[in-house]
């Protein structure tokens with residue numbers, strides 16, 4: 001099939017439809033609104049369910065109900081909206097229902113702004129809702145990859161009866177990029193054997209997140225954990241660029257990863273051994289692969305559009321075995337390739353320097369200097 | 376003279392599970408459950424019905440009915456029911472909600488489900504109190520009524536006035552059937568059952584949102600005997616929450632059941 005130019009959010013929405021999404025429930029919020037607008041037009045055309053809810057709280061609870069029927073259902077929102085959805089997300093996790101939630105992240109906390117950010121890393125990757133559960137979190141870096149990740153997200157959600165979060169930022173939601181749409185998938189004909197449909201000719205089914213006796217909840221928590229360990233063992237995904245012989249290995253996801261890839265290519269063109277490791281699944285986190293990378297590289301540079309959230313996960317994996325540095329831009333500011341290139345050059349000139357004691361603190365000092373220069 | 380063949384005149388409805396409930400003695404939740412089950416049986420809806428249980432004393436409603444059930448977050452049952460109904464429009468979907476659930480934390484969800492004309496049925500139990508959490512003030516608590524969070528009695532100056540949901544919801548064009556009934560005596564219970572029947576008839580005919588508000592007793596948290604609690608409904612609650620038909624689609628008005 002030929003490539004076509006798509007706006008990110010519209011491409012994601014079309015991809016969701018082609019992946020067999022039968023129900024979309026959402027509420028407008030920049031920079032994800034085009035997703036909802038696209039669904040408003042396309043879903044009724046196809047005889048599928050679309051509701052503009054009264055709030056994100058209602059939207060996710062509609063998704064919750066719809067997910068109980070075993071059909072492919074989803075919502076898309078942006079940071080403040082996702083905060084409101086955390087109640088429903090926790091209930092969906094507790095009821096062990098499949099569903100897909102896309103967060104087109106923007107600057108925060110609070111109302112923040114509508115510019116691209118990765119500040120919701122903790123919320124999306126670690127869970128965000130109350131209780132003991134583990135969402136799967138995917139972080140594509142191009143419109144095409146995001147399109148492909150939506151079918152994958154539905155497959156994973158169904159395979160593990162789990163929530164799948166897709167983290168993109170305002171850049172990906174808003175940019176226009178050529179991409180190839182996957183073919184339209186046929187809709188599932190028979191509901192799964194746990195779904196509610198009316199107790200015709202069978203025992204009644206109950207879908208609930210309540211386990212009022214603590215020992216029952218404990219068993220449930222354990223079941224969720226074991227399922228999560230299975231996911232960790234088999235669903236890690238990542239991408240690498242020139243990491244085989246990299247002396248400086250950047251670790252970055254989503255847009256930050258994409259910007260870093262430009263800087264890595266520029267550095268390589270000048271004979272500097274830089275590489276990029278880009279986690280695609282932030283949960284499960286590519287722990288083994290990053291530990292292996294640490295064995296063959298001299299220094300690691302984590303780049304994010306937040307204050308160093310994934311940095312914490314990377315540090316935990318690396319356990320001080322190789323020096324880690326950090327570079328981030330905040331509040332809706334996207335780093336330029338040159339900034340990351342400058343970081344590569346700085347590190348390459350100090351490749352054998354002792355490890356920074358606190359990579360975050362040293363970055364703050366450097367960033368403050370950059371900000372003085374920019375203003 | 377031959378003895379007539381015994382005839383069953385009263386038995387457990389098929390839609391009700393054979394299970395002992397956890398409700399307090401004298402509580403009318405059980406009566407409301409039975410009425411719903413009888414209506415589902417009469418209309419032969421059991422095999423296509425999906426109930427949505429609330430957070431409140433009736434949180435385990437799903438254990439007491441013998442049909443498919445899901446359990447919502449506090450107040451969100453109308454949103455959850457919307458999601459189910461939109462995916463399975465041919466199924467019968469109803470929520471069962473208390474007054475804290477529906478008229479406080481879930482005010483937005485109930486209003487918009489009605490405004491959208493969502494084809495679902497809501498059975499709304501108004502007992503003027505938060506039962507499950509031990510008797511705090513509800514949006515429906517009467518002025519002057521003592522609860523654990525209005526220990527000096529509900530003071531309208533600082534705590535505001537009771538909310539009349541049936542009246543409010545009946546103003547919305549999406550509502551097809553909105554009535555208030557009471558469960559305090561057999562005559563009213565019979566009328567309540569008929570209303571529940573008409574609410575489900577509204578849904579089955581695709582005539583929009585339907586709701587039956589049921590004035591109910593909470594002897595435990597009202598600190599009254601079961602009999603006195605029923606008297607309290609008649610003497611105190613009905614004057615504040617008048618029984619009646621607030622919105623009835625003409626097609627339903629013509630039905631004789």
Ligand SMILES: Cc1ncc(C[n+]2csc(CCOP(=O)(O)OP(=O)(O)O)c2C)c(N)n1
Pocket residue numbers: 430431432433449472473474475476477500502504505506507508513
């Ligand atoms: C988000 C949230 N807030 C608060 C609670 C605690 N809670 C459980 S039941 C309830 C009140 C229910 O009262 P009502 O809806 O009147 O039903 P009743 O118990 O009287 O039948 C509250 C506040 C909760 N479970 N979830």
